[in-house]
Amino acid sequence: MSLDTTPALTPVDEARRQVEICNACRYCEGYCAVFPSAFSQRAFSDGDITQLANLCHNCRGCYYACQYTEPHEFALNLPAALAEVRVESWERYAWPKGFARLFQESGVALAGALVVGIALLFFALTALTPEAGEGFYAYLSHGAMVAIFTPAFLLPLVAVGIGLHRYWRDVDGRPITFAHLKSAFQDAARLKNLSGGAANGCNFEDGDRYSQARRHAHHAVMYGFLLCFASTSSGTVLHYGFGMEAPYSLFSLPKLLGVPGGILLTIGATYLVWLKTKADPDLGAASVWGGEMAFVLLLGATGATGLALYAATGTSWVAPLLAIHLGTVLAFFVTTPYSKMVHGFYRLAALIRDAQRPSGAV
Amino acid sequence: MTQLDKTRWDVIVVGGGNAGLCAAIEAAETGARVLILESAPKPYRGGNSRHTRNFRCMHRGPLSVLTGSYEEDEYFDDLIRVTKGKTDEHLARMTIRTSEECLPWMEAHGVAFQKSLSGTLSLSRTNAFFLGGGKALVNAYYNTAQDLGVTVAYEAEVKHVVVEEGRFQGLDVLIGGSETRIEGRALVLASGGFQADLDWLADAWGPAARNFLIRGTPYNRGVVLRDMLDQGADSVGDPTQCHAVAIDGRAAKFDGGIVTRLDCVPFSVVVNKDGERFYDEGEDVWPKRYAIWGRLVAAQPDQVAYSIIDSKSINNFMPSVFPPETADTLDGLAQKLGLPGTKLRETVTAFNEACQNGTFMPTELDGLSTNGLTPEKTNWARPIDTPPYYGYSLRPGVTFTYLGLKVDDTARVSGPTGRFANIWAAGEIMAGSILGEGYLAGFGMTIGTVFGRIAGQEAAKHVA
Numbered sequence: 087m088s089l090d091t092t093p094a095l096t097p098v099d100e101a102r103r104q105v106e107i108c109n110a111c112r113y114c115e116g117y118c119a120v121f122p123s124a125f126s127q128r129a130f131s132d133g134d135i136t137q138l139a140n141l142c143h144n145c146r147g148c149y150y151a152c153q154y155t156e157p158h159e160f161a162l163n164l165p166a167a168l169a170e171v172r173v174e175s176w177e178r179y180a181w182p183k184g185f186a187r188l189f190q191e192s193g194v195a196l197a198g199a200l201v202v203g204i205a206l207l208f209f210a211l212t213a214l215t216p217e218a219g220e221g222f223y224a225y226l227s228h229g230a231m232v233a234i235f236t237p238a239f240l241l242p243l244v245a246v247g248i249g250l251h252r253y254w255r256d257v258d259g260r261p262i263t264f265a266h267l268k269s270a271f272q273d274a275a276r277l278k279n280l281s282g283g284a285a286n287g288c289n290f291e292d293g294d295r296y297s298q299a300r301r302h303a304h305h306a307v308m309y310g311f312l313l314c315f316a317s318t319s320s321g322t323v324l325h326y327g328f329g330m331e332a333p334y335s336l337f338s339l340p341k342l343l344g345v346p347g348g349i350l351l352t353i354g355a356t357y358l359v360w361l362k363t364k365a366d367p368d369l370g371a372a373s374v375w376g377g378e379m380a381f382v383l384l385l386g387a388t389g390a391t392g393l394a395l396y397a398a399t400g401t402s403w404v405a406p407l408l409a410i411h412l413g414t415v416l417a418f419f420v421t422t423p424y425s426k427m428v429h430g431f432y433r434l435a436a437l438i439r440d441a442q443r444p445s446g447a448v
Numbered sequence: 449m450t451q452l453d454k455t456r457w458d459v460i461v462v463g464g465g466n467a468g469l470c471a472a473i474e475a476a477e478t479g480a481r482v483l484i485l486e487s488a489p490k491p492y493r494g495g496n497s498r499h500t501r502n503f504r505c506m507h508r509g510p511l512s513v514l515t516g517s518y519e520e521d522e523y524f525d526d527l528i529r530v531t532k533g534k535t536d537e538h539l540a541r542m543t544i545r546t547s548e549e550c551l552p553w554m555e556a557h558g559v560a561f562q563k564s565l566s567g568t569l570s571l572s573r574t575n576a577f578f579l580g581g582g583k584a585l586v587n588a589y590y591n592t593a594q595d596l597g598v599t600v601a602y603e604a605e606v607k608h609v610v611v612e613e614g615r616f617q618g619l620d621v622l623i624g625g626s627e628t629r630i631e632g633r634a635l636v637l638a639s640g641g642f643q644a645d646l647d648w649l650a651d652a653w654g655p656a657a658r659n660f661l662i663r664g665t666p667y668n669r670g671v672v673l674r675d676m677l678d679q680g681a682d683s684v685g686d687p688t689q690c691h692a693v694a695i696d697g698r699a700a701k702f703d704g705g706i707v708t709r710l711d712c713v714p715f716s717v718v719v720n721k722d723g724e725r726f727y728d729e730g731e732d733v734w735p736k737r738y739a740i741w742g743r744l745v746a747a748q749p750d751q752v753a754y755s756i757i758d759s760k761s762i763n764n765f766m767p768s769v770f771p772p773e774t775a776d777t778l779d780g781l782a783q784k785l786g787l788p789g790t791k792l793r794e795t796v797t798a799f800n801e802a803c804q805n806g807t808f809m810p811t812e813l814d815g816l817s818t819n820g821l822t823p824e825k826t827n828w829a830r831p832i833d834t835p836p837y838y839g840y841s842l843r844p845g846v847t848f849t850y851l852g853l854k855v856d857d858t859a860r861v862s863g864p865t866g867r868f869a870n871i872w873a874a875g876e877i878m879a880g881s882i883l884g885e886g887y888l889a890g891f892g893m894t895i896g897t898v899f900g901r902i903a904g905q906e907a908a909k910h911v912a
Contacts, residue, residue, distance in 0.1 A: 092484045109770035110707040113501055113581030116562030118492075118521040125566055128767050149585060151580025153705050154500050157491060160707075292585040296560075 097170040101135050104167050107160055114148040116283040119273070119440050120168070121148075129360075137170035137257040140436035143279040145288030146369050147296075169371035176428050179249035179256075189424040191373055193380030199421050200384060204413030205429025210234065210432050211409050221333035223268060231412075238419045245423035246431050260442050272438035277301050277308075291364035300361055306354025307382075308430075319363055322445075333399070345396065348389040355386025379402060381426040387414050449894060452601055452621075455627045458911040459482045459904070460619060460632035462606050462672055464488075465495030466582070466893055467875025467900035468638035469589035472644040473557060474904025475636075476596035480911055483632070484593070485604040485621060487639070490666040492703075493602060494586035495640045496848065496876065496892075499705040499723060499910045501565070501582060502575040503897065504890030513561045513903025514551075516573045520544050523574075526803040527888055541819035545881060546898045551576055554897065558588030560627045569570075570735070575890040581706075582893075606672050609635065611679055615869040633870065634907035637861065638900060640876040641849035642670020643690055645704065649846070652688045659751035662694060663845040673877055676853060680864040685850035685880025691887050692742030697752055697841030698770045701835030709839055710840050714828050715810065716755040717799050718842065719749040724780070725799070729755075730827035733813070734765075753842040754785050756796065764810040772838035780849040781837045800831035848892065852880035859903040870910055872903035 095103065105124050108114065115121045120142050146165045173190060181188030188195045207226075218229040223231075233435060253259075273279065278300040282288045287298040304318035320339040324330040334340045359382050367375050391411035398407050422428065457476040461468045464486030476482045486493050504524050507514050521543045527535055536626065555561065557750075560579040564572040578585045590691035601623060608620040610629075618631040642648045644666045649657040677683055699708035711734050717731050727744050731737055745753045758776075778796055782789035802818035808830055809816075816828045853861050854871075859872040875896040882895055 099755075105705055106767070107769055109767050111705075112565050113578075113583075113706065115565050116577075122566075128763065147580060147584075151583065151584035153583045153703075155491070155708070158703065159700060282579075284562045285584075290883075295591055378728045387871075 088245040095175045097167070098132050098135050099357050100150065101139060101164075101167040101171045102130050104160075104162050104164050105130055105135065107154060107162060108148075109163065111154070112115060112248045113153075114151060117147040117151075117285075118177050118279040119282065119437075120279075122163075129154065133258055136175045137436055137439055139175060140253070140280070140401055140432045141440055142168040142172070143277070143414060143433070144169055144370055145280050145282060145300075147282050147285060147289050149369055149377035150294035151288045163369065165369045166371065169369075170373075172429075172432075173374050174372045175253070175256075176432065177247070177253040179429075180424055180434075181248040185421075185424040189421050190426070191293050191379045195201075195378035196377060196380040196384060196417075196421060196425060199213055200331060200387075200414060200417040203415075203420070204410050206234075206403070207413040208406075216359050220331065222404075222408055223331070225408055226412075227447060228325075234412075234416065235419070238416055242419055242422040249380060250431055250435055253432060254439075257436075257439050259435075259439050262438055262442075266438050266441040269441035270434055273437050274434055277304060280304065283398060289369075293366075299357070303354050305356060306350045307385065308354075310347045310350030310352070311385070313343045314351060314389065314392070315347075317341070317344030317347055320412050332335035341396075346393065348393040351363040352386050352391030352393065355389065356404070359386070384398040384414065384418055384421075384425075384436065385390040385427075388419060452483065452604075452623070453485075453630050453659050455481070455744050457481055457630070457632040459483075459636060459907045460630065460696055461487065461636045461638060461851055461904075462619070463495060463637070463639035463875065463877075464493050464586075464590075464600060464602075465875060465896070466497035466500070466585065466589070466637060466638060467903075468636065469586065469593060470897050470900030471591065471636040471872070471874055471904030472593050472598045472905065473596060474595065474901050475634075475908040476598045478730075478908040478912065480908045482593075482596075482598045484598060484600045485606055485619070485630075486600060486602050487605045488602065488665065490602045491548050492665065492667065493590070494583060494665075495668060497586050497896070498581075498583040499664050499703075500578070500585075500893050501706070502571065502577045502890040503551065503893045504547065504575050504888060505551050505552070505894065506544050508548070511548070511576075512551055512555065513563050513576050515572060518574050520583045523547075526574075527882075527891070528725050530888045531884050532886065534877045535882055539855075539857060540882050543895055544897045546902075547780035547894045550686070550761040550897045553901070554585075557592045559585050560588070571889060575897035581881060585750045591671045593816075606639070606675075609637075609672065609679070609871075610665065611863075611868065611871075614863060614867075616871045617905070629640060630861055633654065633911045635871045636859075636900075636903045636907050637672055637676070637853065637871065637873040638674045638875045638879055638896075638903070639712065640665075640668035640670075641690075641852070642673055642741055643846045643849045643880075644669055645669040649690065649849075651847075652851075653690065656746060657690075658691075659694060659843065660746065661697075661708070661843050661845045662702045663693075663699075663708065663847050664702070668876070670849070673851070673853065676861070679717035681868075681882075681899075682862045683851060684854040685884060687851040689851075689885070690849045691739065692746060692844040693847060694741035694753070694829075695845035696746050696768060696770055697843040699843070699845065705847070708845060709738070709766075710755065710768055710842065712755050712761070712768070712838075713737070713842075715764050715830075716757040716797060717825070717832060718753050718755045719787065719792060719795055720753050721750055721787065723788045723795055724853075725795055725821075725823065727824050728752075730817070730825045730829060732827075736890075741842070742844045742846075745842050751844060752761070754833070755840045755842055756781065756792070756832060757838050758832045758869050759838075759890035760830060760834050762838060765819050768840065770840075772840050773805075774836050774838055776835045776837070777831075778837055781839050785839045785841065796832050799825070799829075800833055802828050844890045847878055847887070850880045850884065852876070852878045854878070855881055855899070858906050859899045860906065868908070872907055874899035875904040 458480035695708040772786040802821040
């Protein structure tokens, strides 16, 4: 291949070249949704390729099963080709655009965001120390927290929404029905596309051996994150709806959701990081390996610092840990539209779009 | 690698494809010390098994992904039909019967199955498809073998089988540029056919064979087969024949695999390089005709043919891996394909004038036939008149060769003085014992699995 002087294809063109070869083979039909979706077509627009790329969960089953990987002249590596398209599409759809390249590719940038977030919170704790207040609010008033976190939560959501809208237009999305949502959420909840189809799991940390490790680790992170999110939401409801203010006891809704959530999130993220160090980086988007790693660490850190903060209740560690935890959460929220975190939104959109495909059309 | 010649192996398996792996796993499960010598480098391990996709399996009721039932007699009848009776009924029936217990064994040793692929629904009752295809099966077996302690040497080319007084003693093997003698107590030969040795093919078939494409591995050169035949091993199968199908003429010389198939022939007119038709393109559905077309194209000048369709038919068949040549006129297409334009136009005009009115039904024999043409096209005959026109070149693609080692029902190989004491064979190297002519989809993997397992069990019994 070293003598190959053909100009490098764009990620979309390279993925299209590969998908067209797949479409003449079809051996991988049973692995995941990418293949039945691809095999229902004969020609692939840029939008089609983008949709396939976001449908791909990088389970890698197709790579290890492929008879056309290098050194074969077809040089197929579909998981990597689709990963490159995926990353490029998130950059293209991001608003504002430049941030996405920065935070996707650079783990250092994400770490920088973390430092800035924590520093901001330390500054807030110092500058805005309330005169009176209970629990955390003794360090930072409820009003100050709301003033910081409401925009930090809502603005990224708006940015993600803009990106999704652009995606939906490109992949020719149709009006969404309850049935589409049901199908997509069921697949996402079970991570069906990391299940390997008839195989027992996917190929990730141990070459061509199937394993459920990545799916289980991702489940822990996803459900841990959702529990933490539910915990915060329940706190908000208790605060505004019932006038019950933090801190909450162990047998309150925020704690019953948040503590297991934090534990799951921390363990899951640690497990994912370990698995990622074992996996072959050449089967993903190599350019964003560092950024993805930093993102998983950041996500795990939101859980770990939250648990640490709870464990420190009543000690002098509360103030610094509060700044560290809230700073971590802040960095996580603000970078959401530009970090690996967007994958969840785009994957879900791709699953909804796939549910709109007439079934059985080949 | 250097330690391979320091050990006296219980069982040495030559060839790391499906049959060899099944033998190695069976032998290793009895506790035997097993070595696999695979001539390919690791990325290309597995011989032609890496290009396969399913396993034809007898079953008396629903079994795993298989629906309904497929009983011994029906299976055997199917075999008789494709081989025109050229089979060993005893071995064939035993293979068919044993296939039923093989499927659960395969699953227990790591093979995942899926329902039949799109476009192959006609096989959902008879053939179990490997999830991801044959390479995924090969990977699974290598993992299982590794877990059982089997040693695998890649790029290990066996040059000579040392046989003394009907007994295998050792192998001369080329590994890493140097030849080594490796000793063992039992030998399983599972190194495939000779279809990648173009000189041998040309000797057997004639010089035209040099223009054939080899669909599978370049590593099946038949070195061990020839060595055994030279030492007087009993052979079976027609030495001059190979199984060839019509494939995309632009495919690479070796290893093009499944994607080089072209399904457009029934909807086209096919001409040779002189622009002349030579056979009924619409005789039957393509899965029943692609093997015949391998021979038909092989008989044409320069072993090449061209399939011509118009825009009406472009979506009636599976997409090809290489895009067709396209032009708005037949002359333009002829130029791109290197065909005589006037002659092509004459051929197509004559064909178009012979087409009749009727209903075109692409998925069944529609009886839409030409009238008064030589040769007639008896189904799917629609005028080629709606540009753009598309053209594909066709060449014979060799799948496997028939000549092999004769074995008995314990997979034992025999020679000048009766059965060899400790040599067994499995897979393509002995498939000619059962498959004397033609091919039945998924049957190669059945022979490989059944005889691989038997050979491994027998070899292990011998050294126990």
